[in-house]
Amino acid sequence: MLKVHNINLSLGGLKILNDLSFEIEEGKITGLIGPNGAGKSTVFNVVTGLISFATGSVQLRKQDILGAPSYQVSRMGIMRTFQDAQVLPQISVLENLISASPLIRDASLFQVFFRPKMMERMKAEAAEKARELLKKVGIEEKSNVLAQDLSYGQSKLVEILKVFMSDAELVFLDEPFSGLYPEMIKVIKGLVYELIESGRTVVLVEHNMKLIEEVCDHVVVLDFGTKLAEGKFEEVRENKDVVNAYLGH
Numbered sequence: 001m002l003k004v005h006n007i008n009l010s011l012g013g014l015k016i017l018n019d020l021s022f023e024i025e026e027g028k029i030t031g032l033i034g035p036n037g038a039g040k041s042t043v044f045n046v047v048t049g050l051i052s053f054a055t056g057s058v059q060l061r062k063q064d065i066l067g068a069p070s071y072q073v074s075r076m077g078i079m080r081t082f083q084d085a086q087v088l089p090q091i092s093v094l095e096n097l098i099s100a101s102p103l104i105r106d107a108s109l110f111q112v113f114f115r116p117k118m119m120e121r122m123k124a125e126a127a128e129k130a131r132e133l134l135k136k137v138g139i140e141e142k143s144n145v146l147a148q149d150l151s152y153g154q155s156k157l158v159e160i161l162k163v164f165m166s167d168a169e170l171v172f173l174d175e176p177f178s179g180l181y182p183e184m185i186k187v188i189k190g191l192v193y194e195l196i197e198s199g200r201t202v203v204l205v206e207h208n209m210k211l212i213e214e215v216c217d218h219v220v221v222l223d224f225g226t227k228l229a230e231g232k233f234e235e236v237r238e239n240k241d242v243v244n245a246y247l248g249h
């Protein structure tokens with residue numbers, strides 16, 4: 001589904017990604033793991049258009065996307081969450097979810113100004129879906145709360161619900177479990193599986209190796225921006241370079 005080929009990236013004179021190549025298979029959960037500073041979040045930034053000056057190629061279903069701005073990348077069906085959940089703080093939880101609906105996200109200025117009724121209808125539709133999602137995870141009472149007033153775990157949860165609001169086919173989750181209580185980890189794990197069941201493909205950055213082992217079909221290991229190994233978790237766990245990278249940090 002996604003082919004990342006020979007990506008190189010330097011920031012401030014430092015090599016951050018080094019001839020990095022890997023592929024993401026459709027319908028699977030791929031883990032991207034490696035020590036802190038290995039370049040995992042940077043890979044997400046490159047693929048989703050937040051960093052535009054990497055060299056190499058990134059293809060989504062054989063279409064070149066490297067260098068495309070992030071709004072175009074999201075229209076092409078790729079969505080990400082952030083290590084430090086990024087919800088829009090000054091608007092309500094419900095509005096945060098609505099903003100991820102493709103109907104609203106991709107509305108043109110023409111529609112906004114000259115088709116107000118249609119916009120209202122689309123917004124109501126999105127709001128209904130958003131309320132259902134909030135109910136499903138048991139935080140429907142938060143729908144009118146400003147996103148800035150959510151707890152850390154709740155904002156991570158809302159960020160993932162935004163993916164369900166979207167039409168994204170390929171989802172990059174940057175440490176969705178980090179810093180969460182066990183109950184919240186369980187809820188989010190359930191949502192990750194639901195993403196797959198709803199026909200989406202998931203790439204997951206996570207430090208908890210138990211979770212990676214449990215959830216991922218395939219694992220890519222990064223260290224200093226270089227791919228050390230890839231394969232099934234049981235295989236890469238035995239890999240000497242991987243063991244050294246983790247022990248050496």
Ligand SMILES: Nc1ncnc2c1ncn2[C@@H]1O[C@H](COP(=O)(O)OP(=O)(O)O)[C@@H](O)[C@H]1O
Binds near residue numbers: 034035037038
């Ligand atoms: N904007 C930036 N400018 C300079 N260096 C950066 C920037 N963002 C990240 N880095 C560096 O890139 C490397 C990889 O970072 P990152 O992708 O965040 O790692 P990971 O997500 O694997 O912990 C780190 O050495 C980090 O310090």
Ligand SMILES: [Mg+2]
Binds near residue numbers: 040041042
């Ligand atoms: Mg990171």
